[in-house]
Amino acid sequence: MSHMLCQVCGESTFGRSDGRHLFLARAADGQQIAEGEKTTTPPVHEDCAAEAVRDCPHLRKGYTASLVEFAPAWGVAGIVYDPKTLKPLPCDDGLTFVSYGDSRIRWTLAARDAVALQGCTAVDLDELVARAAA
Ligand SMILES: [Zn+2]
Incomplete structure (x- = not known):
């Protein structure tokens, strides 16, 4: 990508x-x-x-x-983890889109690059x- x-x-x-x-x-x-x-x-x-x-x-x-x-590069699609429980947060279709500016990016295991x-x-x-x- x-x-x-x-x-x-x-x-x-x-x-x-x-x-x-x-x-x-x-x-x-x-x-x-x-x-x-x-x-x-x-x-x-x-x-x-x-x-x-x-x-x-x-x-x-x-x-x-x-x-x-x-x-342009926008962010990633991946699995977002809860910083308190360290468990993956539920998601409808497996991967959550998270922008580079989103604070959840540090708790995301990226699987794919996402563009806008x-x-x-x-x-x-x-x-x-x-x-x-x-
Ligand atoms: Zn081709």
Whole structure:
């Protein structure tokens, strides 16, 4: 994530002529990536995104794609521990997002880097892939 490597092929996603990065997210309800949204999911290349939506079971129920201008480091996703009991605090989906400015960061066992997506423009992935191939 910190080097903006494609989550499918592992190569750098820098190099688009517009300087943006393509992010793909599961979205069963069709909801688009929101401005400022935090994610631990690295960017993808257009061709790799087409492969992912075709073959990845996590994306079968729906997905959304967005071209993102800037994805600064925001914090981590991890397990937060209670400083008094030293036990992990309950969390709905396993990992809690904690910003670097949050006092809980010292009590968090980080599992993934999290970035904030800024300058998001929703894109039609099929259209984008077709345009790239032309
Ligand atoms: Zn790739």
